[in-house]
Amino acid sequence: xxxxxxxxxxxxxxxxxxxxxxxxAEEYMSNLDYEKYKSSQHIFEKKIRKVIEETISLDQLxxxxxxxxxxQRKMNPEQDLYxxxxxTDVDISENSRMFVVASLIDKIPNLGGIxxxxxxxxxxNLVLSSKKLTENQDFKSxxxxxxxxxxxxEVTPSNLExxxxxxxxxxxxxxxxxxxVDSKNLIKFSFPRKCIMILxxxxxxxxxxxxxxxxxxxxxxxxxxxxxxxVHVTGALFMWEYCKQHIVGGSxxx
Amino acid sequence: xxxxxxxxxxxxxxxxxxxxxxxxAEEYMSNLDYEKYKSSQHIFEKKIRKVIEETISLDQLxxxxxxxxxxQRKMNPEQDLYxxxxxTDVDISENSRMFVVASLIDKIPNLGGIxxxxxxxxxxNLVLSSKKLTENQDFKSxxxxxxxxxxxxEVTPSNLExxxxxxxxxxxxxxxxxxxVDSKNLIKFSFPRKCIMILxxxxxxxxxxxxxxxxxxxxxxxxxxxxxxxVHVTGALFMWEYCKQHIVGGSxxx
Numbered sequence: 001x002x003x004x005x006x007x008x009x010x011x012x013x014x015x016x017x018x019x020x021x022x023x024x025a026e027e028y029m030s031n032l033d034y035e036k037y038k039s040s041q042h043i044f045e046k047k048i049r050k051v052i053e054e055t056i057s058l059d060q061l062x063x064x065x066x067x068x069x070x071x072q073r074k075m076n077p078e079q080d081l082y083x084x085x086x087x088t089d090v091d092i093s094e095n096s097r098m099f100v101v102a103s104l105i106d107k108i109p110n111l112g113g114i115x116x117x118x119x120x121x122x123x124x125n126l127v128l129s130s131k132k133l134t135e136n137q138d139f140k141s142x143x144x145x146x147x148x149x150x151x152x153x154e155v156t157p158s159n160l161e162x163x164x165x166x167x168x169x170x171x172x173x174x175x176x177x178x179x180x181v182d183s184k185n186l187i188k189f190s191f192p193r194k195c196i197m198i199l200x201x202x203x204x205x206x207x208x209x210x211x212x213x214x215x216x217x218x219x220x221x222x223x224x225x226x227x228x229x230x231v232h233v234t235g236a237l238f239m240w241e242y243c244k245q246h247i248v249g250g251s252x253x254x
Numbered sequence: 255x256x257x258x259x260x261x262x263x264x265x266x267x268x269x270x271x272x273x274x275x276x277x278x279a280e281e282y283m284s285n286l287d288y289e290k291y292k293s294s295q296h297i298f299e300k301k302i303r304k305v306i307e308e309t310i311s312l313d314q315l316x317x318x319x320x321x322x323x324x325x326q327r328k329m330n331p332e333q334d335l336y337x338x339x340x341x342t343d344v345d346i347s348e349n350s351r352m353f354v355v356a357s358l359i360d361k362i363p364n365l366g367g368i369x370x371x372x373x374x375x376x377x378x379n380l381v382l383s384s385k386k387l388t389e390n391q392d393f394k395s396x397x398x399x400x401x402x403x404x405x406x407x408e409v410t411p412s413n414l415e416x417x418x419x420x421x422x423x424x425x426x427x428x429x430x431x432x433x434x435v436d437s438k439n440l441i442k443f444s445f446p447r448k449c450i451m452i453l454x455x456x457x458x459x460x461x462x463x464x465x466x467x468x469x470x471x472x473x474x475x476x477x478x479x480x481x482x483x484x485v486h487v488t489g490a491l492f493m494w495e496y497c498k499q500h501i502v503g504g505s506x507x508x
Contacts, residue, residue, distance in 0.1 A: 038479075070434045070435065070436045070465045070466070070468065070471055071434055071435055071462065072432060072433060072434050072459050072460070072462075072465070073433045073434055073435055073437070096477075113484060113487070116480060116483070116484060117483060117484070117487055119478035119479070119480050120474075120476050120477065120478045120480050120482070120483050121476075121477060121478075121483075122477030122478065142484075144480055145480075146478070146480055149478055149479050149480075178326060179326060179327045180324045180325055180326050180327055181324065181325055181327055182324045183327070187498055187502055205326050206326070208325065208326075211324045211325065211326070212324070214324065217324055220374075221497075221502060222374050222375075223350075223374065223375060223376030223497070223501060224373035224374045224375075224376065224400070224403055225292075225373070225403050226370060226373050226374050226398055226399070226400055226403075228374070229370070229371060229374050229375075229490075230367060230370060230371070230396075232487070233367070233371055233486070233487065233490045236483075236487045236490055236491065237490065237491070237494050240491050240494070243475075243477070247477060248441060248475060
């Protein structure tokens with residue numbers, strides 16, 4: 001595999017190695033063909049796990065745990081090799097049924113950030129006002145290529161009502177992140193598995209015509225003097241709660 | 255009160271009104287003396303709540319709930335007045351014992367963002383490598399003046415070990431957000447109330463000398479191909495979990 005990669009793509013060789021060895025996305029930036037190299041990443045991970053298991057046996061761990069220095073699991077191929085086992089190994093395809101609607105959001109870095117957070121937390125569907133936004137440099141520099149692993153759907157703000165009607169007909173429930181007179185607390189909220197999550201504009205929030213479509217209006221409790229969180233952080237907390245309720249161990253839930 | 259404000263501070267009048275009426279922080283930007291105007295904000299909020307309660311009686315709500323259009327609770331003094339009651343009204347001072355350590359973080363927007371999220375979620379103590387960072391325009395444009403309502407502590411990376419030793423002696427436990435061979439999953443983690451939470455550098459994470467001090471190394475489960483979340487989002491999820499466990503209804507916990 002490696003000689004093949006080198007021959008087919010010599011100038012990208014370093015990035016391919018970084019990808020296969022699962023270096024943090026911040027440490028490289030490339031236009032790799034993920035699907036192409038995914039299997040070699042998987043083989044690499046398996047090998048490394050085996051090496052680690054053989055090197056550090058369970059007995060050793062029991063005897064010498066106090067002496068073992070904790071170490072980052074991030075990978076740097078120029079230094080030593082450490083295990084990259086992810087804490088999770090769940091097939092999320094069946095459990096992850098959330099669409100994050102970011103069509104109302106203005107600022108490109110917020111959109112790129114939301115794409116990255118979606119990808120990491122296992123949310124697979126991101127709705128943007130235009131697919132072209134993902135080509136913007138300000139988007140890419142924050143998204144860390146997350147958009148390549150997401151299902152991006154294009155819905156302009158003026159088509160949003162139509163989109164929501166369609167999804168409601170398909171059995172999805174619409175959840176809006178907004179502080180309204182009717183909002184429920186995120187802490188106590190059980191997310192529907194088939195969930196359309198709407199984030200509001202940075203200043204204007206969710207417009208009243210869209211508020212009318214919401215099955216649930218949910219807000220994050222606020223303890224300070226400021227009135228609101230950044231929209232990317234708001235989205236992240238909602239996705240995190242959905243992820244905990246449906247993606248992690250979601251196969252045992254209804 | 256208002257004529258007094260006008261006389262003492264005519265050029266700031268608009269911002270003072272925005273503050274007292276609890277407009278979202280994005281809609282103004284000022285160097286207000288929060289403490290000075292807080293009581294008038296409180297009086298305003300009480301008045302508005304009363305008006306709303308009188309206008310919309312519970313009976314009406316029961317009869318006509320289906321007809322009531324949900325509306326944002328954000329306040330725009332140029333338009334109609336809506337209730338600004340926060341979903342929470344908890345005295346957090348006793349429950350909020352977390353210090354967020356951001357000394358290792360490089361990028362100013364991340365620091366400003368973390369300050370804002372701290373403030374909103376009721377985390378009162380933020381450790382930065384230098385207090386001067388809060389004067390940076392890139393910090394201010396993201397923090398929305400959150401730093402004025404936070405206890406900012408200055409600890410340089412080289413003094414961090416010393417700081418952690420002191421805090422451990424005071425009974426605090428050190429929690430690090432890092433992917434290590436020994437990390438536990440954030441989903442299952444019970445935060446100590448007296449908690450020092452360390453966020454790592456954007457690329458380098460938490461250095462090994464600091465990893466040695468951690469009582470708990472905690473990571474966020476990752477479901478995608480990307481290796482990590484943005485450090486601000488990571489911090490936000492940790493703070494959110496702490497907030498849920500200790501600040502919300504924290505007075506009834508031990």
